[in-house]
Amino acid sequence: MREIASVIRPEVISLACAAPDAPPPEIAAAYARIVPELAGLSGEIGYHPAGYLPLRVAIAERYTRLGAPTRPEQILVTNGGQQGLTLLARALLRPGDRVVLETPTYPGALEAFREASAVLRPLPLGLTGFRTAVRSGAALAYVTPTFQNPTGTVLSRLVRRGLAEAAAAAGIPLIVDEVLAELAFPGAPELPPTAADVDSVITVGSLSKSLWGGLRVGWVRADPATIARLARLRAVGDLGGNLPAQMAATGLVADLDSLCRAQALTRKAAHDSLIEDLAVHLPQWPVAPVPGGQSLWIPLPHGDGASFAQTALRHDIAVLAGNGLDPTGSSDGHIRLHFRHPRSTLRDAVLRLAAAWADYRPPARISAPAPAFAI
Ligand SMILES: Cc1ncc(COP(=O)(O)O)c(C=O)c1O
Missing domain, CATH: 3.40.640.10 (Type I PLP-dependent aspartate aminotransferase-like (Major domain))
Structure with a gap:
């Protein structure tokens, strides 16, 4: 497995690896x-x-x-x-x-x-x-x-x-x-x-x-x-x-x-703010709230997650494409975004996603491979 931190440029906001972004x-x-x-x-x-x-x-x-x-x-x-x-x-x-x-x-x-x-x-x-x-x-x-x-x-x-x-x-x-x-x-x-x-x-x-x-x-x-x-x-x-x-x-x-209860409020606030920002800047994306956890699973209105992830990376935002999470191929049109960053980072991330979406032209055929490392 590749070490994920070393393959992402420091200027990229990663919404791909879903995990706490620092030790409490x-x-x-x-x-x-x-x-x-x-x-x-x-x-x-x-x-x-x-x-x-x-x-x-x-x-x-x-x-x-x-x-x-x-x-x-x-x-x-x-x-x-x-x-x-x-x-x-x-x-x-x-x-x-x-x-x-x-x-x-x-x-x-x-x-x-x-x-x-x-x-x-x-x-x-x-x-x-x-x-x-x-x-x-x-x-x-x-x-x-x-x-x-x-x-x-x-x-x-x-x-x-x-x-x-x-x-x-x-x-x-x-x-x-x-x-x-x-x-x-x-x-x-x-x-x-x-x-x-x-x-x-x-x-x-x-x-x-x-x-x-x-x-x-x-x-x-x-x-x-x-x-x-x-x-x-x-x-x-x-x-x-x-x-x-x-x-x-x-x-x-x-x-x-008690440690989990203390963090839950922050995670819920981050979830709510990501949902609100996506509704404002990407209203065409069908985004559904979740009852807990740390990520949103989003079906793109067109195209596929793997090629969109490549466009997004050119806008310094990393997302996880659905193709690595589903051996049937039914999730190729999805991406996963996590909400474990501070709200200001998530806000910035949504602006980059919106710019990437405006720039995105789906390819005629999907050629991007599934990520080699995903958590
Ligand atoms: C459902 C699930 N199981 C297991 C793991 C692996 O957990 P760990 O980081 O403790 O190895 C993850 C990590 O993302 C996960 O999402």
């Missing part, structure tokens, strides 16, 4: 708190393929508090949600296995399943046909039920329970990607983790969207045997995660709900 001050404070502890560590060699135990305990306690009773041995700490997905793909898939998933979806998951030589079995959003698809020879299913990347969709508790029960009845592991689950707007009804309703689902979580991607702390919640297997596989790659990051994350996980 609580991360530096958490590191400051662990310094004396780090200085006093002894009898600790620092290799923990399944994760630093106090962090596994803190994550397990949080699930238990949210209604999904969890023991620390059900948690594997990973270098972000992406490592969790990659390990799961390696553990659960053999070449040619079928993976049922919704489209469009998170491109990193598509990459992980493709790397395991799986065959993708895409379903529309809402996963109509899920029951039949998991019954007819699939090896794995993957869903992002809360603030889906890229659409922001939230599946109701009833629907997600139905999916989990259908997968369990078919004997298929269901990966529930809840990396974006903490991104509710203020006052939104809070849904418990899917594991609170069906314990057998495999959950992927992360601090990357709720706090900061640079922390590289995520996790997998599953049964202890699956976690032990993933930990063995993980040791092949890196023998375990960065211990100071996990020590800092231990305190952050305990405070995660």
Whole structure:
């Protein structure tokens, strides 16, 4: 994978990589708190393929508090949600296995399943046909039920329970990607983790969207045997995660709900202002608000996302084209914009988008490739 920061010129505003654009001050404070502890560590060699135990305990306690009773041995700490997905793909898939998933979806998951030589079995959003698809020879299913990347969709508790029960009845592991689950707007009804309703689902979580991607702390919640297997596989790659990051994350996980509530207002204000600015400067774009998350999924009135992204880049604005998020080709006419920048940056971004749209001439044929790296 390319390192995204190095391929974008500094003058470009990026609405492509959806993630917090700076660490919140609580991360530096958490590191400051662990310094004396780090200085006093002894009898600790620092290799923990399944994760630093106090962090596994803190994550397990949080699930238990949210209604999904969890023991620390059900948690594997990973270098972000992406490592969790990659390990799961390696553990659960053999070449040619079928993976049922919704489209469009998170491109990193598509990459992980493709790397395991799986065959993708895409379903529309809402996963109509899920029951039949998991019954007819699939090896794995993957869903992002809360603030889906890229659409922001939230599946109701009833629907997600139905999916989990259908997968369990078919004997298929269901990966529930809840990396974006903490991104509710203020006052939104809070849904418990899917594991609170069906314990057998495999959950992927992360601090990357709720706090900061640079922390590289995520996790997998599953049964202890699956976690032990993933930990063995993980040791092949890196023998375990960065211990100071996990020590800092231990305190952050305990405070995660209040940290997320504090940020939610800012994220909602940024969402509202992006929607308003788009309505003023690009009234021809059909833009729909989302109930939470961090991005808008926009069908362009004409042309395709990949060629528009190239025009936009000439106007110093980067957007994510839909073609990398959908193996069926049905999202080629979409772009994804995130709203994790300050409002003034978003305002500037919309002006650049409007200039790019005025300049945009769709090509006769789509030739732009899907981005090699997208989050
Ligand atoms: C749905 C989803 N899952 C997983 C990830 C990967 O998260 P991390 O940055 O923790 O590796 C992302 C990142 O964008 C995502 O959107």
